Amino acid sequence: MGELEGRVAIVTGAGRGIGAAVAEGLAAEGAGVLVNDLGAAVDGSGADASPARQVVERIVEAGGTALPDATDVTDFGACEALIRSAVEEFGRLDVLVNVAGILRDRMIFKMSEEEWDAVVDVHLKGTFNTTRHAAAYWRENRGGQYRLINFTSGSGLWGAPGQPNYAASKLGIVGLTLSCANALRPYGVTSNCISPVASTRMTATVRRPEAKGTYTPENRRMAPENVVPAVLYLASERSDWLNRRVVGAGNGRISLHTDYAVEREIVSSTGLWGDTSEVFAEIENSFKGALEHPNPFDRPRG
Ligand SMILES: NC(=O)c1ccc[n+]([C@@H]2O[C@H](COP(=O)([O-])OP(=O)(O)OC[C@H]3O[C@@H](n4cnc5c(N)ncnc54)[C@H](O)[C@@H]3O)[C@@H](O)[C@H]2O)c1
Numbered sequence: 001m002g003e004l005e006g007r008v009a010i011v012t013g014a015g016r017g018i019g020a021a022v023a024e025g026l027a028a029e030g031a032g033v034l035v036n037d038l039g040a041a042v043d044g045s046g047a048d049a050s051p052a053r054q055v056v057e058r059i060v061e062a063g064g065t066a067l068p069d070a071t072d073v074t075d076f077g078a079c080e081a082l083i084r085s086a087v088e089e090f091g092r093l094d095v096l097v098n099v100a101g102i103l104r105d106r107m108i109f110k111m112s113e114e115e116w117d118a119v120v121d122v123h124l125k126g127t128f129n130t131t132r133h134a135a136a137y138w139r140e141n142r143g144g145q146y147r148l149i150n151f152t153s154g155s156g157l158w159g160a161p162g163q164p165n166y167a168a169s170k171l172g173i174v175g176l177t178l179s180c181a182n183a184l185r186p187y188g189v190t191s192n193c194i195s196p197v198a199s200t201r202m203t204a205t206v207r208r209p210e211a212k213g214t215y216t217p218e219n220r221r222m223a224p225e226n227v228v229p230a231v232l233y234l235a236s237e238r239s240d241w242l243n244r245r246v247v248g249a250g251n252g253r254i255s256l257h258t259d260y261a262v263e264r265e266i267v268s269s270t271g272l273w274g275d276t277s278e279v280f281a282e283i284e285n286s287f288k289g290a291l292e293h294p295n296p297f298d299r300p301r302g
Pocket of ligand 1: 012013014015016017018019036037038039040041042044051071072073074098099100101102122126151152153154155195196197198199200201202203
């Protein structure tokens with residue numbers, strides 16, 4: 001018996017990369033999987049139904065249960081049909097994993113409106129589109145052990161300088177997930193984010209000199225399969241205690257990120273602030289000693 005026997009999952013963006021590994025991992029543990037992928041290029045252009053079909057073929061050959069789907073996650077109405085078809089085909093929906101993503105990297109001072117909109121559309125709106133309809137289904141069908149698993153990124157958590165559209169979308173996904181975590185808990189849903197690292201066609205575009213040798217297909221620690229165990233845990237019934245968090249996965253690590261919390265604070269006893277220069281000094285005295293969290297983008301750049 002697999003850890004996910006009898007459960008039903010949708011994985012978006014599951015035709016390639018991390019999504020494909022997640023879909024295959026879920027199926028290997030006994031879940032029925034709806035394998036969604038538009039089959040777009042890294043920049044979001046084009047469409048091709050064959051990547052999702054090929055993943056389904058591999059799952060079925062390995063003895064698992066899966067169906068392909070080519071829905072574009074930017075289409076709100078089509079995402080309603082996607083949720084409905086999982087329920088019609090498999091009889092239920094327990095797990096939604098939002099992986100679909102694209103890149104249109106550009107520095108903020110050069111970014112076009114179109115580059116901004118395209119990335120926000122796939123990541124943030126796409127995650128909303130599927131989540132919205134799955135949440136309505138879960139609310140109507142209480143009593144399950146439901147799981148929402150959204151994909152964020154270190155790009156958003158730490159602020160990749162060349163990816164303002166992507167960073168904003170990925171941190172927006174965290175906000176959406178935290179809201180869902182609080183809103184959907186009464187209906188048996190946990191909502192968490194995965195912050196992955198893996199060598200895929202998406203990271204083949206990474207040009208940071210310090211990342212040289214890391215994002216290569218030869219580096220087995222960076223295989224998309226290494227992201228999968230953390231996702232499987234979140235998808236399982238055992239993770240019922242874990243809600244509203246970001247979990248890092250990949251490169252041989254699974255990490256629990258800190259919750260958003262106040263780290264330092266100065267307090268005015270009257271609720272009002274007096275002399276500006278005194279407030280400046282108090283801010284510096286208190287905040288400057290705060291813990292420095294490691295930031296992979298905080299390096300001299302050439
Ligand atoms: N690879 C990493 O190190 C890394 C790091 C941080 C975050 N991520 C995130 O992980 C997820 C997977 O990334 P990956 O590296 O496997 O990328 P990938 O390019 O290999 O896979 C992304 C998949 O999403 C699909 N897709 C794109 N637009 C779509 C749409 N509108 N509807 C449906 N499917 C669509 C693509 O066809 C593709 O198969 C993404 O959300 C990405 O932002 C990846």
